[in-house]
Each structure stands twice: as C-alpha cells, then as structure tokens.
Amino acid sequence: MAERERRMSPPFGGVFLARSEVLSESDMTRALRRIAHEIIEANHGLDDVVLVGLQTGGIWLAEAVASHLAEIEGVQPPVGTIDVALYRDDIGLRPVMPEAVTHIPVDLTNKVVVLVDDVLFTGRTIRAALDAVTDFGRPRAVQLAVMIDRGHRELPIRPDFVGKNLPTKRSEAVDVHRGGVDIGEVQK
C-alpha cells in the first residue's frame, strides 16, 4: 500500500508500533531466494516472465526477486512498477492518491506477469492491479508473489508464491521493510 495512503487512512492512519518480529532480514532473504526458485520451477525457466512490483511496498521486493532470478538463471527478467490507485474500488470512500508514475517497460501481451507485493490482505489491491495490468496488454498468465499472506480475503484471490503465511487479527498491522517483517498495532 502506498505510503501516503498509509499515513492518511484507517486502519493505517497513525503510527505503527511493532510488537514482535516475524521474519528477520536473513529469513526474508531466504524466502525471496525460495520464491525465485519457485517462479523458475513453475514457469520452466524465465522465458516471457515479467516482474511487476506494486507501489510502494512491492517495488523493492520485485527488484530483490529479480536479482535472485538473475543469480540463479543468469538472465534477469524485465521489472516494471505499477500504481493501482486509479483502479481502486474505494475511490471516494477514503483518500486515494497515486504515489508514483507507473512504468511498464514491455508490452505485456503473451507474457507471464508476476505481480509482487509486500502484504496480501483483503485482495482488493490485487483486484485493482489485475485491471491495471490488462490495460498494458493481454498476458498469457498472471501470477502473484507476496512476502506475507495475512488472510482476511474479501475477494477470490490467492497467491502463487508466498514468503510466509501469517495468521493475523484484522486489528493488527504488518510491516514489511528491508530489515525484516514485524507485526504490531497502529496507534491512532
């Protein structure tokens, strides 16, 4: 989720207070490396694979996965970024601002698009991302990689590659950053 949305809107409008660490930095590196292997395995290589990171939390994760892929296979797939704000279904219900300019480096028609995000929660961001991706062509397949699947889905969406399944309460918040993953609460 975009930083600015996080600051402005419930349940994120407030200060994140970490209660405990879920993944350390090295745990996360291992998870990213496993996800890279799984992407290669599922697609029998990297032909036609394009990684697309979701603003803002998915951007650096997509780059991290891409560099693992390059290490393993010797080629790096194209990496794009997408801001789904203009496709969200809650425009008008809460503040929604695009965070950064979308950059899709290749036509996505007949490509295998791997969406990358930090936390999978209700699934609504991914729903918006699926609509956004379609505006850049007709991919052969779209797959989803997330660092944390915290449950509470409101749409029929499931991830293909998961760093960690983390049962949470709705009231809790999950923060994925370069130093690891924390669970905690948002102090309003």
Place this chain on the structure above:
Amino acid sequence: MTNHLLSIEELGADGIREVLQLSHTFVEVSARAIPRVPALRGKTLAWLFYEDSTRTRLSFETAAKRLSADTMNFSVGSSSVNKGESLRDTVETISAMGVDCIVVRHGSSGVPWRIREWTDASVINAGDGWHQHPTQALLDCFTIEQRLGPLDGRHVAIVGDIKHSRVARSNVEAFTALGADVTLVGPRTLLPPSLDGWPCKVSHDLDAVVPSADVVYLLRMQNERMNEALVPSMREYSMGYGMTMERVGALADHALVMHPGPMNRGVEIAPEVADLDRAVMVDQVRNGVAVRMAVLYLLLGSGVELPVEGV
C-alpha cells in the same frame, strides 16, 4: 467537503505543487495504448461555456473521458449572458440533474465564485473575464518544469496584451508562487492602469528583456483591440513586441518560447519561430490534458482536501 479550483491564489503554492506532481501520473496514462483509467467512473461533469472555446473545452472533455467520467454539454445561448437570474437558474437546473462538477467559462470576472454559492458540485474556473484561467497557468508551469526543471529562480517574460489577459493574471501568480521572477512586457496601452500588488517587474522594451529570459511567454494580440486604437497597427506592434528570428538569436540556448493559443503567426510570433524546437506550444496542449486530468482527479476522486491559501 467540496473542492473547487477557481484561482491560482486560492490553490496556493502547495496546491500547485500537488497538481504538478500528480500530472506526471497522467502524462504516463495518456501515453498508453489505451489511455483510460476507471478513476472517475460514475462522476458527471457539465461544461457551462458562456464564451467561445475550442481547445480548453476539448482538453477538459478529453481529460474527463480518460478518467471514465460522463460529460454533459450545456449549450448556452448568448442571450442569457450576464443576466444574473438566468445564470442562477441554469446552474440550479444543471445541479438538479446531479452533476459532480461544473466547468465554467464566462465573460464576466467572478462568475465562478457566484456559481459556487448556488451548487453542491465542484466548480472549476475555465476562464472568467480578464480575471483568471487557472488550468492554463498550471499546464504552463508543468511544461516549463518538464523542459527546464524547477521554476524557482527562473526568469519569465510575459509579453503582449497583459491588460485584457486572464492568462497573464493566473500565470504571474503561479510562476511567482513557484519562485520565478516575472517581467511583464508591453506598450503602456496594453498594461493594466495599476500594477500595485503584482509581484513582478514591468518593461516596455522587449529587446532589453530577451537576453535574460528563460521563458518568453507571448500572449495573443486580439484583433478586436485594434478598434480601441491601443496599438497603432499590427505591423508596428509586431516590430516592437513580436517574437522574431532576430530576437530568438538573442535568447539563451535553453530558453523557451510559449503561447497559450490560438496564435497569430506574423503578429506576436513570426511563423518560423513557432516551428522551432524551443517553441513548446504542442507540449502545452499535450500537457494540458494531463494537468486537467490531475485537477479533475484531485477535486473529484482523491478525497484529498486541497491546500487553500489566501482566502
């Protein structure tokens, strides 16, 4: 909370920057094979144009369509112009149809502010009399910063019929809000009687201003002004204040030539100057759509309260 865009002054420096930042997103959207996003689905916009306009109305229309909004064109008979009561009736009728935004152009200054009192819809000023044309100023700021980087510290010369120009008023406010120095250039007859409170310098000598200008912004010389004998002849105006190839030679290498359109080639701008790479009129038009998308999304979709200053 209803947002409006009536003047650059009300939008304020923070509001200008918000619009310019968001415009980059819509430049990218406009460059796509399918240049359309669903952001304003279900919103209805009405055009209320009491004055002729082709480019501004088309630009707003394109912006609205690219955001998936619906649009209503209310053709205004010239008979109802300036009749306060019928203007109010028109606005109330349109409002009753359930529009979310009224984009208004009117020959009298201040009309958008009156309309705001009569409707719950957002109101956008697309030009009121000699007063304001805020979206033009925003797209001009965006175009300059796209080519030259931040406006802060830049020198912009606005040349021509300042007196009758809403573009000049909005642009002076916007350029100076972003830190640029502005010089107004024109014959005395085409400058406002008083420039008290205008945060800019004045010159009657274009040749003295050109070498230090980062941007030369030419205003349209309106033929109808000839009848008022404000300039001796178009030829004489062109010699004193037209952008000729000779004057282009005195410009810095990076300096831009701008014009809000429609241009009178051979009057305020020489035909060959208008075709130079540094003459960015096509950029202005292209960016106009993206900037108006940003304005429409900010007012109608974002849920973000625009920063308001100086009210």
